[in-house]
Amino acid sequence: MDSKFITRGLERTSLRNFSVWVLFWVVVLGFGLYGAYLCLAEGLNQTNMDNRFVFGLWIFLDLAIIAFGAGAFFTGLLLYILKRSEFTAVINSAVVIGLICYSGAVAVLAIDVGQPLRAWFTFWHPNAHSMLTEVTFCISCYLVVLAVEYMPILLKNRKLKERPSLLVFQHNLHKVIPVLAAIGVFLSFFHQGSLGGLYGVLKGRPFAFREGFGIWPSTFFLFVLSAAAIGPSFPLLTTSLVSKISRKKLVKPEVLQSLGRISGWLLLAYVLFKSVDTLVWINRTSPSLLFSPYEYYNQESFGTWILFAEIVVFGLVPALMLLTRKIREHRGWLITAGLLACAGIAVNRFVMTIQTLALPTLPFDPFLSYIPSWQEIATFIAVIAYGVLLYSFSFRYLTLFPQERDLNSLTR
Amino acid sequence: MFPFVYDFRWEATSLIFLGVFFAVITTLMMMVATVTVRSVKDLRTRKIGTLRWHETFEDLPAGARSCRFAMSGFAPGRSCDNFFECGTCAVYPRFRSLEERHRPEDHESRSGHGGFGIDEKRYYHRGHTWLQEEEDGTCVIGLDDFAARLLGPNPTYQLPPAGSTLKQHQPAFTIQTGESSVRVVSPIDGEVLEAGDSTRGWLLRIRPSTQLPHARHLFRAGEARRWFQAELERLNRLVEIPGVGATLADGGTPVDSFRETRPDANWDGILGVMMLDV
Amino acid sequence: MKSIEISPSQYVMVIDADRCTGCGACMVACAIENNVAPAHPDATDRTGVTWMKVVKVSSGNNGDGKPACYLPLPCQQCAAETPCVTVCPQNAVEVDQQTGIVFQMSQRCLGCRYCMAACPYHARYFNWWDPEWPEGMEQTLNPDVAPRMRGVVEKCNFCHGRYQAARASAAEHGQASSDPVTYEPACAQACPTRAIKFGTPANNEQGVGDLVHSSSAFRLLPRLGTEPRVYYLSKHKWIRQMAQMEKETSTGEEVHG
Amino acid sequence: MSSALSRRNILKLAGGSALGFLLSPMPWKMLDDISIWTQNWSWIPKLRRGPVTHKYTSCTLCPNACRVNARMISETPVSLWGAPDPCVGHSYLCSVGLAGHHLAYHPSRVRNAHRFTATENGISSEQLSVEDAIAHIAKILHNIHVRPEEGEFALFDCRPHGMVSDIQQIFLSHVLGARYIVPDHHEGRFMRALMEMTEDPGQSYGLDFSRTRTLLSFGVSLFEGWGISPLVVEQFRSRREEFNIIQIDHHQSSSSIVADTHIAIKPGTEMALALGLAHVIVGERLYDPASAARAVDLKRNKPFSFMDLTRRFPPGRVASVTGIPEDVIVRTAREFASNRPATAIADDFAPAELIHSVWILNHLVGATGKNGSVVQKRPLPQPWKGAHRTPPTRLRNVPDHSLRLLMIDASAADTTVSWPDLRRKMRAENATIVLCSPYRPKRGESVDYLIPIHAPYETVRANPSGEYVATSAFQISTPLWSKSEEGCETWQILQRVVSASGAMTKEEFAQLEPEELLRLQCDAIFNSKRGTIHHPNNDETIPLGSVLSSGDFYATLMEGAAWSDDGVATSTNGRLFLMGKSTSSAQRFAESVLAFDNAGIDSNPSFPLLVVPVGEDVAARFGHVSPILSKIYQESDLKPRSRFAYLHHETARRFKLAAEQRVIIHSPHGATEAIVRCDSSVRPDTVQLSVSQLDAISPTRPRIINSYGGRVYTDQPIFVRIERARS
Structure with missing residues (x-):
């Protein structure tokens, strides 16, 4: 039925199967959007956030998926700027994932603020000193960049490229992609960093506060580095997942291993710097504000295990795994290592957002706990459903993996 | 954001920040503007056909883009990066001269390789058409044996009327078979003189704009043999044709219609990938 | 501990913790003065809007005769590195250089709540609900303070409406605009035991200029370097140590506030 | 182209x-x-726009009658603030008073009369006009008049105080068989107990703290609520350093938190401490010889005498009973007796024997009749001095099932009456309860008719000063809104009901309007030629004698001025009766002391913790207060909450409980669930619970002294044990 829209040479499941899959996710999306609608129409009282726990699931989600979306900029950097042409095999997929992550994050942010209609005030009256201003500007710009980067992928659709105007537009757009990639790298560097800076600058939150260089706290650089580190890992995971679901070989194993190796080196560097940063924080930064760092981990659910998990289990271990050729060449272990690395970054973002807010600052403040409301979870799920849908459509109708046609037979 | 906005702050940080922001925005806008202007220009100058071929070429699977010298063993694994325009290819002369010095034995030349009829008089194009020069200086274009077996029985042709212009590598006519339709690219520039049909052995009679010996991108018989072999291998990777794998090795004869052996395969996709219409 | 000099023309608030009975009159007076709506039925101490919030602090086990105390917590009006000002993405928080008052422009706030995360004193409040008054009660709103809406952050501004009114009346009487005017926030006016004192060291109304230098004066979390303009007084050592996070008493406190 | x-x-x-x-x-x-x-x-x-004006009036929410400065925007009050009070000297309002102008807009405000009928699905309500409602009620009253055997007619006055109550009493005396009912506990009981111990019964007394150096408070809410607190707060404001407060309290209350000394006592043993202090004062001869000589023969030691009773409470014994160290008891007694003027006070709702013991302390140190302590004051001139009044009956003295028609005057902002008790007094069948209130009945209040009356500040009300003030005073609470809608006062409803029923024996009061009554009261004061007038507009005080006419006096009061009597009359030279004036009261006191002495207060080992009931959010639950009080009671944890059990850290550790844990509290009478909160201001051997939690674990209803102070008394101590709730 829709075979006219599917790139020739790609074998896709029947429209019926696809419809069932889409329908499922549309239902999930509908549920999620209902939750999001409640938050917009009724206000943020629908969430379980409060005056102390001002950020919750959503900010964690934003920080995590923006880090995961770093694959787009980092693959772009490798391919277009460092000229590692083997990554052509994953760039399209990475761009789509980047677009999903960033647009999802922006959408959630729009729900997360109390007055979304005033969101443009940030552009109108920007406070250049605020990390959030930097984040807002960079993310908006980068979302545009991603949308423009997505355009050629979209316009290469078999049916769309029949139109001469779209064809030439796509052709010319494709020529300037390296420039876009360069802008993307620049913007990503700053907003990934600023997201880290968001918490690192909060002197009133000694758990998160870090010293740094110039106007940037160390978390700025750690976030950039960690985002770059899972920049290759997350496409590795998604590619493997899509490969599993679609039962297709999508890229040559060498490409994935290459991604894994780069991820490994960056992760190792990140773990190193993170350890140094943690030591400086424990021994200097926090005590200078009269907060004993050991007390942060006295609280029930947040023992020192979380620090150990973040740095060793989800940091050092995957880094060493990815740097070991034997392990890397084993598909299962490679994916495990990628998973661990991504989980490590998620834990880091969790610690920076949720744990920071849960810990008291005033000496007579209690430790807080927070469980998201169903509306918050629904909104979270909406983003996932949206991502799955956009990716599914892109995968079906666009060419996300150029190597796929060379790696698969065309039998049904 | 702008100096006229209430509460605008004339301070260094603000100005640097906004400066960078506006620089990014300007670059982005300039780029989009450039792309738009160029696209309009391209549309106007009607380079659209060439452009489409270039785009199609880019979209071809890597296997479909191997260099002719890769097939002849002089440049193993080399992919074409010049849109099959051997005429303007920088490496062509070097490999060509190599090839001429070490001309391989044409021991298989008597009959078609692998059961494909190869005519010494014909020039073969990567889109599975052939071109044959007639005595009156015109040329006829037909589909090669490989294409015929791909298409299966009774394909219908939509041929251009006499007087149409054909452009090298650009769609010349369309074939409909079963549910799929495939555009067949023209092997050479020229003008259509007459439309034929399968019973006459050719499909189009044209007057070429170039002298055939200069059409470097076309294969002569010896090369075509190796190419057919490569194409068969490629096809076999896409869909396992029963018997073909075995027959190839010992020079057996492939079946008459690939389609009938594997009716379950995605023939529309195979057709497109094999005949340069993706 | 070194501390920056408070400009004599800037306002400070001095709260005597030993005089606070926890009656809550300041909280009520503040809400009425600043047109804060009554609580939504679902609101709790974590989602309410209480520009002035009195908390009860327990000493744990070393209360030297005073096991607990009450601490009224308004915005601390930080004089240095004001945490909420630098983080606001759209300049909705401003420090008035003349008065030292940190002012929240709720009309410009988009409700990102970053300032709330930045504030170590948790003195900022988000409007989780639209403000709602029982029918007719909206007629009793203070005409000097605009009501806010759902989705924005607000906080104590030392009764800015009163400051403006005092400024206007001072101008009528020919006072120069650079001179500090004398006025009193609603909480200070309402406090039955006069635990809250307010003024500028220059005018030294209610003796605040001397009180901030007294040996029993302290501020909350001074090591953060925020230099709050709200001072507290207590003769009890544990209260001073606790507020300043000095180690001896840092464990075992509990709070109801 | x-x-x-x-x-x-x-x-x-x-x-x-x-x-x-x-x-x-x-x-x-x-x-x-x-x-x-x-x-x-x-x-x-x-927001409303308009010129800012100020209006002066006085607060009627509690008997303290605080002076109010209302900030008005175009005839609507936007905020209330305290104004200088000539008689107490204070100029602040409590949290409830600050929001008094909201009460007219209270969400449960009603404008129409309602009739409620019980149906299968609960209570259904039906609107009707006030005239119709009055006609219905008048008919019932007529029936009672014709057939007295059907039951009695009564008026329940939620807050018997001042002129309105006076009028109601006089009025009811002209209605055949009408009863005037007052709550079992109400303000002024502590002061009235003094009359039991002095020679001249007609006198009234007040507390003059202006020079007091030591205030010994037996668990009184000194800084919150009504009663004594404005007097104490004023001294705290103006002369904190010379005003030494010793607070005896079972937990660290809001009063003990700012007191100079907090003596943590085991709940229920306060009387033992009072007698123990007396023991030390007598033993160390710290008493005021003149006063003591008037009061008691310190030599005689026969059974049931004062000396006999105090002898039983030496400091060592008291220390073990009360949990207070012996040296603290001795030190406190010395401080109280030597740092004079000194006054000891107890709550109105405290057990009678405690109040009695506290007065003994006052008599011993010569506090009675001294400036800076307990002073005699001249009563407010009365317009109806000789008029016949229906005597008040306490609710508990009304025979069960005797009332056929009951009208309730709920014009006081709080009602702390036990509704089941009230219901029990009604006839099983055909009983009718009429609630005269500005607000819809609360949950649990089953009334038959609701007749709307004015909310505070909507109408003109007479407002005499509170029971404790050292000088008599009078002011008028003038309305803040110039045009009030329909609705009036309870006694006017009563007037119309009685007139319509034909039960009235004297037509004199049938036509009286509130203003006329006020004028009568003003005339009475004016004619006494005593006292001064304080005008808040210019903060000036002028003698009453300089006012030309009673009409001018009335007009000045209507502008917000306050009249206060001339300086206090201090001397009381008569005899004092430490054990009580009558033999029966002396015996009652002695018996309670001996009973306590014999039994003590002991805990059952299986119920080791003593409950300290606290008022929690009573203001929000029992009184009609402004919704803005939710800042205190809902949006902060300032006041104890009904779902928590507050324990000292040590107690929690002893019973292996952690903060925020769910627990079940068992008493011999029942169990209730709560969440643990650790609070170091709670005594280690007690658990602090809120009033509403007591319903399940106490056999009797707790008594709440006043809504806003929130202090609670129970008839018997409640012992409990705490267990972790399963899952």
């Missing part, structure tokens, strides 16, 4: 328009509009 429109032309036009639009002021204007629009939803109230 071609006029054909090409697509290109249209595109050009569109592009040009877009560009032109951007260069016009329109988009910027739109941005501006959006920013304004996003700042003002239509449902965000608009």
Whole structure:
């Protein structure tokens, strides 16, 4: 039925199967959007956030998926700027994932603020000193960049490229992609960093506060580095997942291993710097504000295990795994290592957002706990459903993996 | 954001920040503007056909883009990066001269390789058409044996009327078979003189704009043999044709219609990938 | 501990913790003065809007005769590195250089709540609900303070409406605009035991200029370097140590506030 | 020239328009509009504009009659503040008073009369006009008049105090068989107990703290609620250093938290401490010889005498009973007796024997009749001095099932009456309860008719000063709103009901209007030629004698001025009866002391913790207060909450409980669930629970001294054990 829209040479499941899959996710999306609608129409009282726990699931989600979306900029950097042409095999997929992550994050942010209609005030009256201003500007710009980067992928659709105007537009757009990639790298560097800076600058939150260089706290650089580190890992995971679901070989194993190796080196560097940063924080930064760092981990659910998990289990271990050729060449272990690395970054973002807010600052403040409301979870799920849908459509109708046609037979 | 906005702050940080922001925005806008202007220009100058071929070429699977010298063993694994325009290819002369010095034995030349009829008089194009020069200086274009077996029985042709212009590598006519339709690219520039049909052995009679010996991108018989072999291998990777794998090795004869052996395969996709219409 | 000099023309608030009975009159007076709506039925101490919030602090086990105390917590009006000002993405928080008052422009706030995360004193409040008054009660709103809406952050501004009114009346009487005017926030006016004192060291109304230098004066979390303009007084050592996070008493406190 | 429109032309036009639009002021204007629009939803109230004026009046929410300065914008009050009070000297309002102007807009405010009928699905209500309601009720009253065997007619006065209660009493004396009922506990009991111990019964007394150096408080709410607190707070404000407060309290209450000394006592043993202090004072001869000589023969030691009773409470014994160290008891006794003027006080709702013991302490140190302590005051001149009054009956003395028709005057903002008790007094069948209140009945209040009356500040009300004030005073609570809607006072409803029923024996009061009554009261004061008038407008005090006429006096009071009596009369030379004036009261006191002495207060080992009941959010639950009080009771944890059990850290550790844990509290009478909170201001051997939690674990209803102070007394100590709740 829709075979006219599917790139020739790609074998896709029947429209019926696809419809069932889409329908499922549309239902999930509908549920999620209902939750999001409640938050917009009724206000943020629908969430379980409060005056102390001002950020919750959503900010964690934003920080995590923006880090995961770093694959787009980092693959772009490798391919277009460092000229590692083997990554052509994953760039399209990475761009789509980047677009999903960033647009999802922006959408959630729009729900997360109390007055979304005033969101443009940030552009109108920007406070250049605020990390959030930097984040807002960079993310908006980068979302545009991603949308423009997505355009050629979209316009290469078999049916769309029949139109001469779209064809030439796509052709010319494709020529300037390296420039876009360069802008993307620049913007990503700053907003990934600023997201880290968001918490690192909060002197009133000694758990998160870090010293740094110039106007940037160390978390700025750690976030950039960690985002770059899972920049290759997350496409590795998604590619493997899509490969599993679609039962297709999508890229040559060498490409994935290459991604894994780069991820490994960056992760190792990140773990190193993170350890140094943690030591400086424990021994200097926090005590200078009269907060004993050991007390942060006295609280029930947040023992020192979380620090150990973040740095060793989800940091050092995957880094060493990815740097070991034997392990890397084993598909299962490679994916495990990628998973661990991504989980490590998620834990880091969790610690920076949720744990920071849960810990008291005033000496007579209690430790807080927070469980998201169903509306918050629904909104979270909406983003996932949206991502799955956009990716599914892109995968079906666009060419996300150029190597796929060379790696698969065309039998049904 | 702008100096006229209430509460605008004339301070260094603000100005640097906004400066960078506006620089990014300007670059982005300039780029989009450039792309738009160029696209309009391209549309106007009607380079659209060439452009489409270039785009199609880019979209071809890597296997479909191997260099002719890769097939002849002089440049193993080399992919074409010049849109099959051997005429303007920088490496062509070097490999060509190599090839001429070490001309391989044409021991298989008597009959078609692998059961494909190869005519010494014909020039073969990567889109599975052939071109044959007639005595009156015109040329006829037909589909090669490989294409015929791909298409299966009774394909219908939509041929251009006499007087149409054909452009090298650009769609010349369309074939409909079963549910799929495939555009067949023209092997050479020229003008259509007459439309034929399968019973006459050719499909189009044209007057070429170039002298055939200069059409470097076309294969002569010896090369075509190796190419057919490569194409068969490629096809076999896409869909396992029963018997073909075995027959190839010992020079057996492939079946008459690939389609009938594997009716379950995605023939529309195979057709497109094999005949340069993706 | 070194501390920056408070400009004599800037306002400070001095709260005597030993005089606070926890009656809550300041909280009520503040809400009425600043047109804060009554609580939504679902609101709790974590989602309410209480520009002035009195908390009860327990000493744990070393209360030297005073096991607990009450601490009224308004915005601390930080004089240095004001945490909420630098983080606001759209300049909705401003420090008035003349008065030292940190002012929240709720009309410009988009409700990102970053300032709330930045504030170590948790003195900022988000409007989780639209403000709602029982029918007719909206007629009793203070005409000097605009009501806010759902989705924005607000906080104590030392009764800015009163400051403006005092400024206007001072101008009528020919006072120069650079001179500090004398006025009193609603909480200070309402406090039955006069635990809250307010003024500028220059005018030294209610003796605040001397009180901030007294040996029993302290501020909350001074090591953060925020230099709050709200001072507290207590003769009890544990209260001073606790507020300043000095180690001896840092464990075992509990709070109801 | 071609006029054909090409697509290109249209595109050009569109592009040009877009560009032109951007260069016009329109988009910027739109941005501006959006920013304004996003700042003002239509449902965000608009502010009133108008000139700011001030109106002076006085607060009727509690008997303290605080002076009020109302800030008005175009005839509507926008905030209330304290105004200087000539008689107490204070100028502040409590949290409830600060929001008094909200009460007219209270969400449960009613404007129409209602009739409630019990149906299968609960209570259904039906609106009817006030006239109809009065007619219905008058008919019932007529029936009672005709057939007295059907039951009695009574008026329940929730707060018997001042002129209105006086009028009601006089009025009811002209209605055949009418009863005037007052709550079992109400303000002034502590002061009235003094009359039991002095020779001249007609006197009234007040507390003069202006020179007091030591205040010994037996668990009194000194800084919150009504009663004594304005007097104490005023001294605390003006002469904190010389005003030494010793608070005896079972937990660290809001009073003990600011007191100079907090003596943590085991709940229920306060009387033992009072007698123990007396023991030390007598033993160390610290008493005031003159006063003591008037009161008691310190030599005689026969059974049941004062000396006999105090002898039983030496400091060592008291220390073990009360849990207070012996040296603290001795030190406190010395401080109280030597740092004079000194006054000891107890709550109105405290057990009678405790009140008695506290007065003994006062008599011993010569506090009675001294400036800076307990002073005699001249009563407010009465317009109806000789008039016949129906005597008040306490609710508990009304025979069960005897009332056929009961009217309730709920014009006081709080009602702390036990509704089941009230219900029990009604006849099983055909009983009718009429609630005269500005507000809808609360949950659990089953009334038959509701007749709306004025909310506070909506009507003119007489407002005499409180029971404790050292001088008599009078002011008028003038309305803040110039035009009030329909609705009136309970006694006017009563007036109309009685007139319509034909049960009235004297027509004198049938036509009286509130203003006329006030004028009568003013005339009485004016004619006494005593006292001064304080005018808050200019903060001036003038003698009453300088006012030309009673009409001028009335007008001045209507403007917000206050009259207060001349300086206090201090001397009481008569005999004092430490054990009580009558033999029966002396015996009752002695018996309670001996009973305590024999039994003590002991805990059952299986119920080791003593409950300290606290008022929690009683103000929000029992009284009609402004919804803005939710800042205190809902949006902060300032006051104890009904779902928590507050324990000392050590107690929690001893019973292996952690904060925020769910627990079940068992008493011999029942169990209730709660969440643990650790609070170091709670005594280690007690658990602090809120009033509402007591329902399940106490056999008797707790008594709440006043809504706003929230202090609670129970008839018997409640012992409990705490267990972790399963899952």
